[in-house]
Amino acid sequence: MVVFNQYLTFLNDLATVDGMSQPPAIEVSGLTKRFGEVQALSGVDLAVEPGTVYGLLGPNGAGKTTTVRVLTTIIRPDAGIARVLGIDVTKDPQRVRQSIGLAGQYAAVDEVLTGRENLELVGQLTHQSRSVVTKRADELLERFGLSHAADRSLKTYSGGMRRRLDLAASLVHRPPVLFLDEPTTGLDPKSRNDLWDMIRELVADGTTLLLTTQYLEEADVLADRIAVIDRGTVIADGTAAELKAQMGATVLEISFVDARGADAALATIASVVPGAETDGAVVRAPVYDGAKTAMEVLRAIDAAGLDVGGLTVREPSLDDVFLTLTGHRAEEIDPRPDDSDVAPAAAPGGAQ
Amino acid sequence: MTAPEASIAVTVPRTAAASPSIEATGSKLSWAVKDTLALAKRNLLHYTRVPQLLVFTFIQPIMFVLLFRYVFGGSIAVPGGYVNYLMPGIFGQTVVFGATSTAIGLAEDLGGGIIERFRSLPMVRMSVLAGRTGADVVRNTGVVIVMFIVGFAVGFRPHGGVPRIVLGAALVLAFAFALSWVMALVGLKVANGEAAQAVAFPLMFPLTFASSVFVRVDTMPGWLQGFAAHQPVTVVVNAARGLMLGPEASAQLRAVGTFTTSTTSYVLQSVAWIAAILAIFVPLAVRQFNKS
Ligand SMILES: Nc1ncnc2c1ncn2[C@@H]1O[C@H](COP(=O)(O)OP(=O)(O)OP(=O)(O)O)[C@@H](O)[C@H]1O
Numbered sequence: 001m002v003v004f005n006q007y008l009t010f011l012n013d014l015a016t017v018d019g020m021s022q023p024p025a026i027e028v029s030g031l032t033k034r035f036g037e038v039q040a041l042s043g044v045d046l047a048v049e050p051g052t053v054y055g056l057l058g059p060n061g062a063g064k065t066t067t068v069r070v071l072t073t074i075i076r077p078d079a080g081i082a083r084v085l086g087i088d089v090t091k092d093p094q095r096v097r098q099s100i101g102l103a104g105q106y107a108a109v110d111e112v113l114t115g116r117e118n119l120e121l122v123g124q125l126t127h128q129s130r131s132v133v134t135k136r137a138d139e140l141l142e143r144f145g146l147s148h149a150a151d152r153s154l155k156t157y158s159g160g161m162r163r164r165l166d167l168a169a170s171l172v173h174r175p176p177v178l179f180l181d182e183p184t185t186g187l188d189p190k191s192r193n194d195l196w197d198m199i200r201e202l203v204a205d206g207t208t209l210l211l212t213t214q215y216l217e218e219a220d221v222l223a224d225r226i227a228v229i230d231r232g233t234v235i236a237d238g239t240a241a242e243l244k245a246q247m248g249a250t251v252l253e254i255s256f257v258d259a260r261g262a263d264a265a266l267a268t269i270a271s272v273v274p275g276a277e278t279d280g281a282v283v284r285a286p287v288y289d290g291a292k293t294a295m296e297v298l299r300a301i302d303a304a305g306l307d308v309g310g311l312t313v314r315e316p317s318l319d320d321v322f323l324t325l326t327g328h329r330a331e332e333i334d335p336r337p338d339d340s341d342v343a344p345a346a347a348p349g350g351a352q
Numbered sequence: 353m354t355a356p357e358a359s360i361a362v363t364v365p366r367t368a369a370a371s372p373s374i375e376a377t378g379s380k381l382s383w384a385v386k387d388t389l390a391l392a393k394r395n396l397l398h399y400t401r402v403p404q405l406l407v408f409t410f411i412q413p414i415m416f417v418l419l420f421r422y423v424f425g426g427s428i429a430v431p432g433g434y435v436n437y438l439m440p441g442i443f444g445q446t447v448v449f450g451a452t453s454t455a456i457g458l459a460e461d462l463g464g465g466i467i468e469r470f471r472s473l474p475m476v477r478m479s480v481l482a483g484r485t486g487a488d489v490v491r492n493t494g495v496v497i498v499m500f501i502v503g504f505a506v507g508f509r510p511h512g513g514v515p516r517i518v519l520g521a522a523l524v525l526a527f528a529f530a531l532s533w534v535m536a537l538v539g540l541k542v543a544n545g546e547a548a549q550a551v552a553f554p555l556m557f558p559l560t561f562a563s564s565v566f567v568r569v570d571t572m573p574g575w576l577q578g579f580a581a582h583q584p585v586t587v588v589v590n591a592a593r594g595l596m597l598g599p600e601a602s603a604q605l606r607a608v609g610t611f612t613t614s615t616t617s618y619v620l621q622s623v624a625w626i627a628a629i630l631a632i633f634v635p636l637a638v639r640q641f642n643k644s
């Protein structure tokens with residue numbers, strides 16, 4: 001570790017001297033993994049800057065968990081490179097394990113033990129001294145609002161409490177790189193918001209976080225950068241703003257009394273907005289340069305004397321991004337019927 | 353979020369803060385021991401907190417003692433009295449049945465996701481298996497002590513002397529440890545608690561009942577004697593019996609044909625069985641664990 005720190009310091013110096021950017025905290029290229037018939041990953045590429053939050057967004061069966069399991073040394077990829085803090089996960093997994101924390105998709109805690117015992121067990125297994133472990137457990141129980149339940153068996157915990165304990169367990173050894181696989185799935189809106197706050201607090205001190213989610217809003221709220229993953233490949237990546245910009249457009253939705261009005265309006269504005277289309281009595285016009293085109297559209301409709309029933313201006317959501325990129329909505333069930341069923345049952349420690 | 357430029361400066365001290373504790377506590381061997389102890393403690397806590405496990409561990413063998421001592425025992429004639437013959441058998445039967453809990457415990461861990469976390473921690477992986485089989489040695493020791501007391505209460509009076517009685521118990525426990533590794537392999541293969549039980553039981557049943565545990569092998573039909581007299585449970589139980597009951601009783605048992613060889617030979621055969629089982633199944637279980 002000492003050597004490694006020197007290496008980091010060296011890179012840091014290099015970066016300041018030459019103005020080079022620092023190496024990514026997580027680096028993945030060309031990652032593939034196959035489970036029998038299922039190609040879970042077919043060439044995943046990612047780069048996560050140190051101290052940032054990276055959101056891996058994708059529907060059921062996209063390959064999020066598989067990517068996380070490779071990066072956390074639980075499974076070996078078939079091909080490709082995965083590095084955490086510059087260390088190759090297949091060549092030196094033991095060193096990678098010293099720097100990572102994982103809260104998997106399914107809470108990996110011991111149901112029989114108490115909350116405190118669970119944290120202390122992880123502390124011992126990460127080779128910290130007893131006094132450090134005891135203090136750290138107290139601190140984390142307090143921070144995650146579990147002090148009152150610290151000495152109760154996990155059987156008495158609610159789903160939200162169990163999630164928080166699982167997250168706490170991933171932090172016992174203060175890992176500089178953290179992986180959270182769908183941290184808020186199954187939580188009610190309030191617990192989700194609470195957990196978001198805790199995650200924000202966590203990363204405020206420089207932890208690098210890779211987070212997977214099926215919730216567009218979650219990626220938007222928490223992540224600095226987002227990769228959209230579908231069927232084992234990253235199909236887009238960037239900041240939330242970049243992804244939205246890539247999709248272009250603010251969408252102008254103008255509704256009319258009937259479909260005839262909408263058709264007439266479409267004919268009128270076709271030259272101004274070529275991408276416009278009708279949907280029943282509604283005209284949808286994507287506008288790429290904001291106000292200017294929007295005004296033109298409205299003027300043309302007004303000049304044609306058409307009766308406008310309603311007008312909405314919609315900024316693109318990540319849902320639109322997903323729909324445009326994949327042709328299906330993110331929260332739809334995975335269209336491949338037999339794949340999506342395998343994932344939940346197989347994920348925790350199934351055959352690899 | 354922290355600006356990317358600032359973060360290396362933040363990351364380095366954080367890593368540095370984590371590493372001393374990881375480095376300070378020493379070599380790989382001492383980690384292996386510490387991890388094994390931590391996990392053994394966790395597994396033992398399960399035995400004390402899950403009522404079904406407690407019943408399975410302690411109540412079931414007591415019921416076997418009562419059943420054979422008072423219900424069936426009257427019709428089984430053995431030189432030296434049936435209760436003395438029975439108790440070393442009970443020790444053997446208890447640890448053989450108990451070994452299935454190694455399979456069930458490991459399988460449940462594998463199915464339950466906590467192994468996922470273990471695999472992402474810098475712990476020594478082998479300690480998951482060692483912590484499980486180690487905890488089972490501690491549990492078996494406790495069970496044998498309790499069964500000894502129960503036996504004493506129902507009239508068990510071994511005359512082998514303390515050192516030989518302890519040696520006999522140690523042999524049974526060592527055999528149980530070896531069986532734990534067989535069962536560890538079963539648990540790792542099936543990775544499901546109920547399936548583990550389903551696989552383990554048909555293995556354990558003939559080993560326990562087609563043996564010298566409860567009855568005299570020399571009263572069985574000839575075709576069965578061939579198996580029953582030489583299979584490891586009989587060998588180990590007879591070794592413990594010979595040691596615990598003392599030379600006089602063993603000579604009597606040999607005279608009527610219940611023992612087919614001397615106690616010393618049973619002891620040596622037991623040691624050979626234990627060594628062979630360990631030599632085969634420890635590597636197999638470790639390989640299976642690394643694979644899954
Ligand atoms: N151990 C396994 N054995 C067989 N197939 C697997 C295994 N793990 C994953 N898969 C398959 O690989 C594909 C990707 O799964 P993965 O768990 O990575 O998806 P995910 O994006 O995490 O999905 P979800 O949102 O449902 O958690 C799925 O089709 C899944 O069925």
Ligand SMILES: [Mg+2]
Pocket residue numbers: 064065066105181182
């Ligand atoms: Mg998943």
